[in-house]
Amino acid sequence: xxxxxxxxxxxxxxxxxxxxxxxAAVYAGRTQxxxxxxxxxxxxxxxxxxxxxxxxxxxxxxxxxxxxxxxVTSHSSTTTPTFYKAAATWSSxxxxxxxxxxLLSLWSSVVLxxxxxxxxxxTPYATAVLCVFGAFFAGLLVFAASxxxxxxxxxxxxxxxxPLLRHPGMMIHPPMLYSGYTLFTIPFAVAVAALLKRxxxxxxxxxxxxxxxxxxxxxxxxxxxxxxxxxxxxGWGGYWAWDPVENASLLPWLxxxxxxxxxxxxxxxxxxxxxxxxxxxxxGTLAIMGTFLVRSGILDSIxxxxxxxxxxxxxxxxxxLIAGSIGLVVSRRESLKSENRLDSLLSRESVFIAxxxxxxxxxxxxxxxxxxxxxxxxxxxTKSAVGPPWFDRYTVPLALALVLLSGIGPVIxxxxxxxxxxxxxxxxxxxxxxxxxxxxxxxxxxxxxxWAFGMFLCSAFVVVTVVQEFARGxxxxxxxxxxxxxxxxxxxxxxxxxxxxxxxxxxxxxxLLAGVAASSAFQHAKDVELVPGQKASINGYxxxxxxxxxxxxxxxxxLERIEFGAVLKVSKDRKAVATLRPNxxxxxxxxxxxxxxxxxxxxxxxxxxxxxxxxxxxWTAVQPDLATLRPYIDQQDKVLVAAVRQAGAVDPGRFGxxxxxxxDEVVRQYVNNPPPATFRMIVSPMVMWIWLGAIITFGGGLVxxxxxxxxxxQRARGRYxxxxxxxxxxx
Amino acid sequence: MEPLIVIAVLAVVVWVVSAPLRAARTxxxxxRVAVQRDALLAAKEAKYREIRELALDHATGKLSExxxxxxxxxxxxxxxxxxxxxxxxxxxEGAAPGA
Numbered sequence: 001x002x003x004x005x006x007x008x009x010x011x012x013x014x015x016x017x018x019x020x021x022x023x024a025a026v027y028a029g030r031t032q033x034x035x036x037x038x039x040x041x042x043x044x045x046x047x048x049x050x051x052x053x054x055x056x057x058x059x060x061x062x063x064x065x066x067x068x069x070x071x072v073t074s075h076s077s078t079t080t081p082t083f084y085k086a087a088a089t090w091s092s093x094x095x096x097x098x099x100x101x102x103l104l105s106l107w108s109s110v111v112l113x114x115x116x117x118x119x120x121x122x123t124p125y126a127t128a129v130l131c132v133f134g135a136f137f138a139g140l141l142v143f144a145a146s147x148x149x150x151x152x153x154x155x156x157x158x159x160x161x162x163p164l165l166r167h168p169g170m171m172i173h174p175p176m177l178y179s180g181y182t183l184f185t186i187p188f189a190v191a192v193a194a195l196l197k198r199x200x201x202x203x204x205x206x207x208x209x210x211x212x213x214x215x216x217x218x219x220x221x222x223x224x225x226x227x228x229x230x231x232x233x234x235g236w237g238g239y240w241a242w243d244p245v246e247n248a249s250l251l252p253w254l255x256x257x258x259x260x261x262x263x264x265x266x267x268x269x270x271x272x273x274x275x276x277x278x279x280x281x282x283x284g285t286l287a288i289m290g291t292f293l294v295r296s297g298i299l300d301s302i303x304x305x306x307x308x309x310x311x312x313x314x315x316x317x318x319x320x321l322i323a324g325s326i327g328l329v330v331s332r333r334e335s336l337k338s339e340n341r342l343d344s345l346l347s348r349e350s351v352f353i354a355x356x357x358x359x360x361x362x363x364x365x366x367x368x369x370x371x372x373x374x375x376x377x378x379x380x381x382t383k384s385a386v387g388p389p390w391f392d393r394y395t396v397p398l399a400l401a402l403v404l405l406s407g408i409g410p411v412i413x414x415x416x417x418x419x420x421x422x423x424x425x426x427x428x429x430x431x432x433x434x435x436x437x438x439x440x441x442x443x444x445x446x447x448x449x450x451w452a453f454g455m456f457l458c459s460a461f462v463v464v465t466v467v468q469e470f471a472r473g474x475x476x477x478x479x480x481x482x483x484x485x486x487x488x489x490x491x492x493x494x495x496x497x498x499x500x501x502x503x504x505x506x507x508x509x510x511x512l513l514a515g516v517a518a519s520s521a522f523q524h525a526k527d528v529e530l531v532p533g534q535k536a537s538i539n540g541y542x543x544x545x546x547x548x549x550x551x552x553x554x555x556x557x558x559l560e561r562i563e564f565g566a567v568l569k570v571s572k573d574r575k576a577v578a579t580l581r582p583n584x585x586x587x588x589x590x591x592x593x594x595x596x597x598x599x600x601x602x603x604x605x606x607x608x609x610x611x612x613x614x615x616x617x618x619w620t621a622v623q624p625d626l627a628t629l630r631p632y633i634d635q636q637d638k639v640l641v642a643a644v645r646q647a648g649a650v651d652p653g654r655f656g657x658x659x660x661x662x663x664d665e666v667v668r669q670y671v672n673n674p675p676p677a678t679f680r681m682i683v684s685p686m687v688m689w690i691w692l693g694a695i696i697t698f699g700g701g702l703v704x705x706x707x708x709x710x711x712x713x714q715r716a717r718g719r720y721x722x723x724x725x726x727x728x729x730x731x
Numbered sequence: 732m733e734p735l736i737v738i739a740v741l742a743v744v745v746w747v748v749s750a751p752l753r754a755a756r757t758x759x760x761x762x763r764v765a766v767q768r769d770a771l772l773a774a775k776e777a778k779y780r781e782i783r784e785l786a787l788d789h790a791t792g793k794l795s796e797x798x799x800x801x802x803x804x805x806x807x808x809x810x811x812x813x814x815x816x817x818x819x820x821x822x823x824e825g826a827a828p829g830a
Binding site for chain 2: 002005006009010013017020021032034035036038039042043045046049050053117118119120121199201202203206207267268411412413414415416417418420421424425469472473476479495496499724725
């Protein structure tokens with residue numbers, strides 16, 4: 001309990017220091033006083049220290065199963081494995097808000113430290129905006145959702161972590177998403193500050209680009225990890241269900257991706273200033289909205305563990321962000337006028353604008369579909385949702401256009417592409433893509449699904465254009481330096497990280513979407529009921545249900561779950577392909593006299609049996625039919641209830657032993673006399689391409705955001721013209 | 732015990748946050764110059780990057796010789812102007828590049 005008091009005090013101090021930082025930063029911004037600006041910056045560092053202390057205290061309480069903490073009791077238990085106890089901290093509403101505050105203060109501190117000598121007239125206001133975010137989340141933790149609420153007498157056992165959250169992804173998926181969300185508040189804050197100071201040149205863009213890229217990187221990894229988790233854990237066989245909470249994380253990623261492209265036009269041409277400011281303000285607001293959707297429970301979602309009462313403060317805060325952003329952009333519209341005009345529709349600027357329109361179109365479709373239940377309820381009084389087919393109808397053509405543009409962008413010239421340039425840059429990619437298309441059409445049935453076939457062609461086009469760009473870059477480099485090809489390649493990328501990191505990301509994204517197209521268009525799925533000894537066939541594979549399995553899993557000497565599974569032998573043309581072991585886990589309620597039946601009535605988890613390959617995945621999940629075991633379970637429950645009534649008071653330990661014996665018997669009966677089980681079997685081509693594409697995409701992102709070598713920033717000396725040439729040559 | 736820890740934490744926070752104010756120097760005029768210099772340095776870096784990218788665009792066949800020459804000349808002239816203005820402010824010495 002002592003540590004809870006200290007944790008609560010840390011949060012109150014963090015709230016106070018955020019308010020102080022806000023006031024000091026505004027004063028520093030108005031007076032341009034360097035000392036007050038430094039003091040405000042240090043307030044953010046202090047907020048980070050205090051949030052870290054509070055987070056460590058809560059984490060320690062989870063790790064030692066301190067059930068004095070209400071949130072530990074409701075989200076962990078002694079039977080929760082240590083790994084998941086650590087991750088359970090952010091499964092609770094309070095813990096996830098604390099994680100938000102911790103990451104916000106961490107990234108804010110890093111950014112304010114790195115930019116302490118840049119844009120000195122703007123950074124105080126950016127600090128103030130970051131303090132507003134900090135004060136909002138610290139305020140929620142102090143006044144509305146304290147993670148340090150305690151009870152005087154601790155219960156002996158907690159409820160445990162939701163079974164659906166017992167996945168390795170729980171350790172990294174939420175922190176990645178929240179890192180992305182919190183990092184997007186940095187360019188948001190700098191954009192607000194730049195608009196307030198009317199410093200709307202490219203400097204704020206340059207100063208924040210790397211942080212926007214970092215936000216894109218972390219949020220993207222978080223989204224992909226969520227998809228992977230869904231694919232391997234949820235037992236429905238898909239990686240994307242257009243679930244509201246999934247969509248909420250995709251929205252800022254889409255608008256953030258658009259921003260990362262359009263900022264280049266402002267940097268190079270002084271154009272799209274209103275667009276860029278609006279885009280990053282929308283992205284920052286969508287990041288807060290993403291957090292709100294996870295925690296509010298206002299939309300039906302598989303992430304329903306987030307239901308809470310924090311809707312009102314979040315709605316007010318988001319309303320303020322939207323109104324403030326619109327007001328700011330409108331009031332600064334004169335300063336935001338473009339310095340140049342579009343020279344030609346055949347230019348890289350045009351492709352970037354088209355790319356932005358497609359990305360924002362995708363974001364709009366996702367937003368509309370996600371919030372349609374609320375919109376329909378407001379208009380008609382009836383809450384109705386749109387399903388995946390609705391999303392697919394609009395997102396598939398938009399995704400196709402996006403991939404095509406990501407192939408055209410790297411090879412088209414800035415300002416104006418001439419016919420000669422276009423011929424030189426597009427002839428080889430178009431010819432090779434056409435040859436690939438003909439080969440694919442002849443060798444496979446890809447043309448049966450025109451959208452998917454189109455995606456394969458567009459993806460191939462992207463790969464060819466990017467390879468061509470790398471080849472030409474290496475050739476140009478070798479013409480200057482006579483390096484070997486590998487050395488020239490490394491030097492080329494090293495000296496142009498942003499460009500070639502971006503190109504690599506384009507390839508990764510094309511590979512990823514090719515995987516999505518193939519796995520969704522050419523998937524074979526089947527639900528079959530089998531008993532051991534029976535077989536089923538799917539897409540040329542024979543699946544032989546060989547035997548049922550079952551076991552009782554204990555942790556720290558206590559019952560954690562009961563698993564029922566199957567051993568499946570997969571073969572093709574009588575040749576063994578794989579042995580798969582899907583299972584389903586049932587989690588007993590962690591209460592002293594919980595009925596045995598409650599273990600099988602609550603949440604259950606699916607561990608899929610899968611053979612993953614580059615060309616296809618064979619995926620299975622099992623749903624045991626427990627009806628034949630029910631009479632025995634119900635009878636044992638009756639016996640136990642009667643024993644409790646008769647004795648008046650039964651030792652919980654003794655009750656637990658009896659219950660464990662019953663579970664052992666249930667497992668024995670299941671294995672020895674297995675009832676029918678329903679299997680979901682899926683053969684999906686190229687699912688692995690999605691994960692490989694994601695690795696390539698974010699690998700490219702990492703290259704693009706890696707700091708430039710010191711030489712690039714070496715100081716200039718000497719006379720003007722010679723100096724420009726010399727400095728350029730040095731970098 | 733907890734009140735003592737909380738008071739100690741509060742003292743550390745106050746000490747850290749108020750340090751710049753305790754060592755206050757008036758630097759408002761200097762800041763204005765620093766702000767202009769920072770802006771010019773950022774503009775210089777952006778211009779240099781533009782010139783390098785233009786050269787790479789040319790080397791990889793995305794710009795004709797003539798277009799490249801015109802655009803490169805324009806950008807170098809802009810870079811020269813930035814350097815001239817930087818020198819008017821006392822050069823780019825003493826300004827940290829930041830992130």
